[in-house]
Each structure stands twice: as C-alpha cells, then as structure tokens.
Amino acid sequence: MATRRDYYEVLGVAKSASDDEIKKAYRKLAGKHHPDRNPGDAEAVASFKEAAEAFDILSNPEKKARYDRFGHAGVEAGGGQGFQDVGDIFEAFGDMFGDIFGGGGRRGGGPRARKGESLQTSLTIELLDAAVGCTRELEIEKHVSCVTCNGSGAKPGTQPVKCDYCDGRGQVIQSQGFFRVQTTCPSCRGRGTSIREKCPDCRGHRVVSRASKLEIKVPAGIDNGMQLCVRGEGEAGDSGGPPGDLYVDIRVKSHSLFKRDGRNLMCDVPITFAQAALGTELDIPILTGKHHIAVPPGTQPGEVFRLKSQGMPDPHGGPRGDLLVHFHVEVPKKLNKKQEELLRQLAELDDKQVSPQRKTFFDSLKTFFSKDEEAE
Numbered sequence: 233m234a235t236r237r238d239y240y241e242v243l244g245v246a247k248s249a250s251d252d253e254i255k256k257a258y259r260k261l262a263g264k265h266h267p268d269r270n271p272g273d274a275e276a277v278a279s280f281k282e283a284a285e286a287f288d289i290l291s292n293p294e295k296k297a298r299y300d301r302f303g304h305a306g307v308e309a310g311g312g313q314g315f316q317d318v319g320d321i322f323e324a325f326g327d328m329f330g331d332i333f334g335g336g337g338r339r340g341g342g343p344r345a346r347k348g349e350s351l352q353t354s355l356t357i358e359l360l361d362a363a364v365g366c367t368r369e370l371e372i373e374k375h376v377s378c379v380t381c382n383g384s385g386a387k388p389g390t391q392p393v394k395c396d397y398c399d400g401r402g403q404v405i406q407s408q409g410f411f412r413v414q415t416t417c418p419s420c421r422g423r424g425t426s427i428r429e430k431c432p433d434c435r436g437h438r439v440v441s442r443a444s445k446l447e448i449k450v451p452a453g454i455d456n457g458m459q460l461c462v463r464g465e466g467e468a469g470d471s472g473g474p475p476g477d478l479y480v481d482i483r484v485k486s487h488s489l490f491k492r493d494g495r496n497l498m499c500d501v502p503i504t505f506a507q508a509a510l511g512t513e514l515d516i517p518i519l520t521g522k523h524h525i526a527v528p529p530g531t532q533p534g535e536v537f538r539l540k541s542q543g544m545p546d547p548h549g550g551p552r553g554d555l556l557v558h559f560h561v562e563v564p565k566k567l568n569k570k571q572e573e574l575l576r577q578l579a580e581l582d583d584k585q586v587s588p589q590r591k592t593f594f595d596s597l598k599t600f601f602s603k604d605e606e607a608e
Contacts, residue, residue: 236304239286247300251291258287294479298459305548307461348375348467348476355460355480357450359487363519363544365452372446372478375439377468381431385438392425400424423471439468448480453495453545456484489517495553497543500560503527508561516557518542525557533561 240247243257261283263269270276289295289307298306353372377383386392394400397419406413416422430436446465454460459481466476484492491498501516511529515522523539536556543553567575 239290242282242286254290346470346473348469350466350476352479356483358485362454362484366450368448370448373443375467376442378434378440380433383438385427385436387429387431390429392427395420395426451547453547454482458482495544495546498556500558502560502562535559
C-alpha cells in the first residue's frame with residue numbers, strides 16, 4: 233500500500249498557511265495538472281486528484297483540525313477519502329474555480345451539478361466496544377432524490393422548461409451605471425429551467441425526506457470526541473451531483489472500573505494494610521477478563537504497577553497502551569476486639585523499632601518545634 237504524502241507538502245504550503253494561501257496553491261496545481269492540458273497523461277490525473285484531495289481537507293476547518301491532530305487516519309476512518317474520478321472534482325470545486333474547470337464545471341449548458349450537504353450525528357458506545365471495535369446501526373433522516381420524478385421536480389410525463397426570465401442561461405446581467413454585473417437568475421436560481429407542473433410527491437423540490445438505516449463500523453481504539461466520516465450518506469446532490477457525507481461524532485461512556493488516558497487505562501485497586509505490608513496475590517480486572525498478579529511485601533499507598541499492552545489499541549496503528557494499576561490501602565473504620573489488640577501490639581513494636589524513614593520525620597518534627605520554643 234502506497235504511503236500518502238503529507239497534504240501540506242502536496243500543496244507546498246506551511247501548516248500555518250491562511251485559507252487564501254491554501255486556495256491559491258491549489259488553484260496553481262489544478263491548472264498545471266488539469267486533464268484538458270495533459271490529455272492521456274495518467275500521472276497528471278493522479279497529481280490532479282492528489283491536489284484536490286489535499287485541498288478538500290485543508291480548506292475545511294473541521295477536516296483540517298482532525299488531520300492536524302491525527303494525520304490521514306483522522307480523516308479517512310469510517311469511509312475512506314479522496315475523489316473517485318475527475319468528475320467528482322469538477323462537481324465539488326467547479327463553482328470556486330470557474331475557468332480552470334471549464335466554465336465552472338458546467339456540462340452541456342445544463343444546470344450545474346452540486347454536491348449535497350453533509351449531515352452530522354452522534355453515536356454513543358461502551359468502553360469495551362471501543363477497545364475491540366464494533367458495528368452499530370444508525371437511523372438518520374435525510375433528503376434523497378425523488379424517485380417519482382427522477383429528481384427533476386416535474387410531474388411524470390412532463391419536463392422542466394426553459395426559464396423565461398434568463399432565457400435558460402441561469403444568469404442575468406444587470407446594468408449599474410457604467411458597469412454590467414452578471415448575477416444568478418433570481419427566478420430559476422441558476423438552473424436555467426423552471427417547473428410548470430410540479431411532481432405530486434416532492435412538490436417540485438426534487439427531493440423527499442426519508443429515514444435511512446445504515447451500519448457504521450467503529451474502529452478499535454476510537455476515543456471520545458473522535459469523528460467518523462461516511463462518504464455519500466449525506467443529503468442528495470443537486471442536478472446529478474453526488475450526495476454529501478455523514479459525519480458521526482463518537483461518544484465513549486465512562487466505565488465503572490477503568491479510566492482512560494489516551495491509549496492507557498487506569499484502574500484503582502483497594503488492598504488492606506496487611507496485604508500491603510505482607511504481600512499478596514490477587515486477580516485484577518483487564519479488558520479481556522481478569523489477570524493474576526503478585527503484590528510484593530511493602531507495597532506503598534498509591535503505588536502504581538504497569539501492565540504492558542493491557543490498555544487500549546491505537547486506532548492509527550501504533551502500539552497498544554498499558555494498564556496502570558493504582559493500589560490504595562484501605563484503613564478499616566471499625567475493628568473487632570482481636571484486631572484492635574493486634575494493632576496495639578504492632579503500635580508498641582513500632583515505637584521500639586522506628587524505621588529510618590519515620591525517624592527522619594520525627595527528628596525533623598522535633599527540630600521544628602524546638603525552633604518555635606526558642607522564638608518565644
């Protein structure tokens with residue numbers, strides 16, 4: 233599999249480049265590698281597509297933010313990316329670059345094909361589902377092309393007619409003093425056609441609202457706040473244009489045992505004073521069930537044990553994270569008579585056999601108090 237080039241490198245701009253600089257760089261590359269200027273040149277077509285793909289990401293604030301944070305994986309998860317053919321590029325950017333794409337992407341004098349609007353929704357999953365990846369079904373309401381009129385908006389058996397206002401050009405010229413300004417026709421909104429007899433189902437709107445069910449594949453290791461892009465599942469395109477995309481915001485529920493920090497997981501495990509002092513063996517939870525570990529004698533409160541590769545997978549293909557086990561020593565609130573007796577015996581032994589650490593603390597405390605007495 234070929235390695236994708238960095239999008240900033242493709243356009244030849246810095247990461248801090250402004251929107252105008254990104255647009256200017258793309259316009260230059262699009263003109264250089266345009267298929268009409270390089271007939272039969274497969275490499276030029278590939279470069280043309282690569283530049284369009286880079287511009288598609290870097291000119292969109294949301295896509296650019298995901299790319300800056302996660303690289304290519306951040307914008308290709310859940311549906312891939314890029315343009316299938318040169319026609320997709322004409323349809324996506326024809327309005328923006330006019331003459332580069334042969335008169336704004338318009339073909340055969342008909343209405344201009346436009347890509348449909350993108351949709352956005354959210355999906356909530358459990359942490360254990362995020363750890364292994366999962367498939368979920370979503371139901372979304374979106375506009376699809378009317379099948380009754382095949383998206384024309386006209387009553388079956390009839391066709392849209394040439395707009396009388398602009399004479400089918402889709403544009404009108406207005407004179408303002410010495411200036412002549414060309415604007416979109418206000419009657420047909422640039423289509424060049426109007427509908428005399430409207431479709432009974434879509435009422436001339438060319439699209440109808442439908443509930444759509446689709447399966448979303450969630451990659452293993454996905455984190456809260458990440459976003460999946462499902463190509464072609466947005467609103468219907470206009471005048472033969474491709475449909476928009478669907479963006480799915482992922483929300484991962486908090487877990488009762490694990491807390492997540494990137495690829496690492498953290499788990500709090502309580503142990504008794506006796507277990508901490510004498511050592512013990514116990515089972516702790518991991519993503520796949522349980523794991524048997526030996527707690528060494530003298531384990532201190534808050535001490536952390538690291539279990540390699542027992543954390544979350546990396547959705548971008550990096551190494552798996554670790555599980556950090558935090559041991560918390562529990563102090564009993566109530567003691568029976570025997571427990572209290574044994575602890576008092578232990579306390580007496582502690583007074584006779586003070587550890588070096590405790591001796592240092594008490595020596596420091598004695599010095600501190602003696603300074604206060606001297607000051608008085």
